[in-house]
Amino acid sequence: MFKFSEISDMCIKCGKCIPECTIHRVNPDEATSPRGFLDILKGVEEGEIKIDKNFKDTVESCFLCNQCVEVCPNSLPTDFMIENARNLVAKKYGIAWWKRAFFFLLKNRWAYDLVSKLGFYFQTCGFKIEEEKKSIRSRFSLPMLHKGRLLPAFRKKTFLKKYPEKIEVKNPKKRVAIFIGCLANYNYTEVGDSLVEILKFLDIEIFIPKKQSCCGAPAYFTGDFKTTEELIKRNIEYFESFINEVDAIICPEATCSAMLKKDYEEYITHHMDKSWLDRHKKIKQKLFGTTEWLYKYTDLEKRLSNINKTSSVTYHDACHFGKVFGIKNEPRALISKVSELKEMSRPDVCCGFGGITIQSEKFDLAKKEGMIKANIIKEVDAEVVSAECSACRMQITEMLDKVGDNKKFLHPLEIIASKIKELN
Numbered sequence: 001m002f003k004f005s006e007i008s009d010m011c012i013k014c015g016k017c018i019p020e021c022t023i024h025r026v027n028p029d030e031a032t033s034p035r036g037f038l039d040i041l042k043g044v045e046e047g048e049i050k051i052d053k054n055f056k057d058t059v060e061s062c063f064l065c066n067q068c069v070e071v072c073p074n075s076l077p078t079d080f081m082i083e084n085a086r087n088l089v090a091k092k093y094g095i096a097w098w099k100r101a102f103f104f105l106l107k108n109r110w111a112y113d114l115v116s117k118l119g120f121y122f123q124t125c126g127f128k129i130e131e132e133k134k135s136i137r138s139r140f141s142l143p144m145l146h147k148g149r150l151l152p153a154f155r156k157k158t159f160l161k162k163y164p165e166k167i168e169v170k171n172p173k174k175r176v177a178i179f180i181g182c183l184a185n186y187n188y189t190e191v192g193d194s195l196v197e198i199l200k201f202l203d204i205e206i207f208i209p210k211k212q213s214c215c216g217a218p219a220y221f222t223g224d225f226k227t228t229e230e231l232i233k234r235n236i237e238y239f240e241s242f243i244n245e246v247d248a249i250i251c252p253e254a255t256c257s258a259m260l261k262k263d264y265e266e267y268i269t270h271h272m273d274k275s276w277l278d279r280h281k282k283i284k285q286k287l288f289g290t291t292e293w294l295y296k297y298t299d300l301e302k303r304l305s306n307i308n309k310t311s312s313v314t315y316h317d318a319c320h321f322g323k324v325f326g327i328k329n330e331p332r333a334l335i336s337k338v339s340e341l342k343e344m345s346r347p348d349v350c351c352g353f354g355g356i357t358i359q360s361e362k363f364d365l366a367k368k369e370g371m372i373k374a375n376i377i378k379e380v381d382a383e384v385v386s387a388e389c390s391a392c393r394m395q396i397t398e399m400l401d402k403v404g405d406n407k408k409f410l411h412p413l414e415i416i417a418s419k420i421k422e423l424n
Helices: 004-008 022-026 034-045 053-059 067-071 078-093 097-107 109-126 182-186 190-201 217-222 225-240 254-271 275-284 290-297 329-338 363-378 390-402 412-423
Strands: 127-130 135-138 150-152 174-178 204-207 248-251 287-289 312-315 384-386
Touching (some): 034 078, 097 217, 150 390, 225 275, 248 254, 248 290
Parallel strands (some): 248 287
16 A cells, blocks of 8 residues: 655655645645645544545645656655545545546547537537637536636547548658547647648658547546556557557647656556556657657757748646656747747746646636736737647636737647648
């Protein structure tokens, strides 16, 4: 069993985690600081603190942004501690029926495909479509969904259904598999379209694994370890069937990438048979974020030289790329080849998405942090805001709407692909 005290005792109470902690910024309470979380979790393990509604409220307030992990002198995995604490909460209080229904969709692609198709045809009944923002605005209030809220729009065809499993090119230089992620598959399909366009431009053969499942992040961050483990096993087993045939598995989503590479390893280490670690290690070596792989392993940057820059972009560092993997230079290097890059004052401040619970029961926290980020973005004289994360896109799009900023949100791949089309 996972021991909270093994990590909690390593905290030296230096407080370096507090100044930039996302939840502490919008709810300045020691209990919701990283070192406060660690003390509370140790207290639960030792029987001094009960798993009650107050404990539930506390551990569910963390945004899991990894800021504390990034600055900690001992690199303590506070995020992993919180995820395990949420599992304790889930065991005692259960998981809301609508979350369980959503996780069912994540485990069953056929069901999610059906809901997506119905959503596309009937979304105008309850929502106003705003195509410019790739969003739908709710016309009335529902439980945990206020009138006027912006959500990602459903698309007519999912990314996985748009293309054949193999896309061949003449004289292929490499072969990659695409792990698309749920939001990019069902809502922001332009991201996948752009990735295909870029890979074809680079003469790279594309394999689109049709049986890929959700990475499991929404369930994992909610404490549903049963669903998490099922998806971990399913994805690893599926990846093993083609891993020797590709140079890389690339993913345009920060959260999915972190889940597949980092969180799978942590979960397996503490909760699964160790044989899965070796199986995961082989796959992990070939897992990359899209701009990271394009920058390091292709000549894309060179081929984008001497392009007329007609737009300006400000870049937001998604937590699960910037803080988890330190992927900051790669997207900027590529974007700056095709657009004028204008840095915002604090690009690594969390957007406030925070996961399914923060976006529903605790949306007041998401809004507070989101408004901070939106105002930082608003200060920049740029036409476009970009990030390599569809969750950030969903949150930032809504918050920019709230502060009256009309910047357009585009994934780095969309920015690059639009310039490649001009070359062709």
